[in-house]
Amino acid sequence: MEQELRQKEIQGVHALDVVTYGEAMAMFVAEETGDLAAVAHFTRRLAGAETNVAIGLARLGLRVGWLSRVGDDSFGRFIRASVQAEGVDCSRVVTVAGQTSAFQLKARAENGADPLVEYFRKGSAASRLAPEHFDAAYFLSARHLHATGVAAALSETSLAFAGQAIDFMREHGRTVSFDPNLRPTLWPSQAVMVEQINRLACKADWVLPGLGEGKILTGHELPHDIASFYLQRGVRLVVIKLGADGAYYRTAEGDSGMVPGERVANVVDTVGAGDGFAAGLVSALLEGLPLAQAVRRANRVGAFAIQVAGDMEGLPTRAQLDALAQS
Numbered sequence: 001m002e003q004e005l006r007q008k009e010i011q012g013v014h015a016l017d018v019v020t021y022g023e024a025m026a027m028f029v030a031e032e033t034g035d036l037a038a039v040a041h042f043t044r045r046l047a048g049a050e051t052n053v054a055i056g057l058a059r060l061g062l063r064v065g066w067l068s069r070v071g072d073d074s075f076g077r078f079i080r081a082s083v084q085a086e087g088v089d090c091s092r093v094v095t096v097a098g099q100t101s102a103f104q105l106k107a108r109a110e111n112g113a114d115p116l117v118e119y120f121r122k123g124s125a126a127s128r129l130a131p132e133h134f135d136a137a138y139f140l141s142a143r144h145l146h147a148t149g150v151a152a153a154l155s156e157t158s159l160a161f162a163g164q165a166i167d168f169m170r171e172h173g174r175t176v177s178f179d180p181n182l183r184p185t186l187w188p189s190q191a192v193m194v195e196q197i198n199r200l201a202c203k204a205d206w207v208l209p210g211l212g213e214g215k216i217l218t219g220h221e222l223p224h225d226i227a228s229f230y231l232q233r234g235v236r237l238v239v240i241k242l243g244a245d246g247a248y249y250r251t252a253e254g255d256s257g258m259v260p261g262e263r264v265a266n267v268v269d270t271v272g273a274g275d276g277f278a279a280g281l282v283s284a285l286l287e288g289l290p291l292a293q294a295v296r297r298a299n300r301v302g303a304f305a306i307q308v309a310g311d312m313e314g315l316p317t318r319a320q321l322d323a324l325a326q327s
């Protein structure tokens with residue numbers, strides 16, 4: 001990768017389409033419904049908002065890099081191997097001696113409701129990501145940065161890294177997408193969460209909140225008004241996820257629209273839908289698709305994600321997505 005980066009730099013070509021950073025975790029998904037304390041059987045899977053997006057993009061054929069830190073333990077080896085196996089570049093994932101990797105438990109989802117998750121991530125190697133770990137050459141090798149509010153929530157230093165990464169990419173003419181991905185349990189208070197997430201979101205080009213998140217973050221109820229809040233603060237495109245109803249988009253130039261959701265007969269687990277949505281949208285916009293088509297693809301990729309119990313297993317390959325588009 002190092003050599004490839006240098007060569008591309010000389011040629012003035014981007015080695016990566018998208019770069020992202022943040023924490024991935026081992027995840028144990030309950031095999032039985034009910035209280036996690038009573039569950040005896042779990043299946044190990046991979047979780048992490050940013051790696052879900054990275055994997056979604058890689059399956060669609062984009063070149064993606066993920067910068068992170070893992071502990072020197074079996075979870076760390078599992079995380080690295082799983083992300084790498086998806087074709088995501090992990091050359092900037094550092095294994096830190098003496099630190100641990102995070103994991104989480106996820107209850108078995110019932111009737112399409114969001115399942116309960118319990119984190120074991122405090123003080124993890126990835127949560128200690130800090131501005132001194134920023135790799136300017138690596139980020140510059142990408143056309144686009146995808147950032148989420150999860151990495152921002154992990155620690156003061158990870159929050160500082162987020163601000164630095166977004167500022168740097170904007171200053172260097174790269175586009176930035178930001179998914180607020182609110183995780184209230186990871187923040188000291190709702191007020192701090194709202195302030196910090198909005199601070200980061202307003203630095204980005206494309207902001208992708210869910211409707212509920214948009215209400216919390218802006219105090220507005222309607223998608224139109226939530227979009228206005230960000231557009232008035234310098235964002236160029238706001239796409240608001242409306243669950244089964246699809247998505248609403250609005251741009252700084254005044255283009256707006258609603259794209260209806262995809263029909264899904266059997267919703268297994270909604271976690272990961274937003275990450276699939278982001279992968280669909282970012283891939284389509286980087287390919288130059290018109291906005292309404294990009295949002296349609298985002299809805300489709302999100303719909304794939306909710307038909308399985310894992311957070312990223314359902315994300316489609318390019319062939320699966322094309323097959324759906326032709327059906």
Ligand SMILES: O=C(O)C(=O)C[C@H](O)[C@H](O)CO
Nearest residue numbers: 047048049150271272275311
């Ligand atoms: O909840 C989190 O913090 C995660 O990153 C795990 C999930 O895979 C992710 O949130 C899904 O968006």
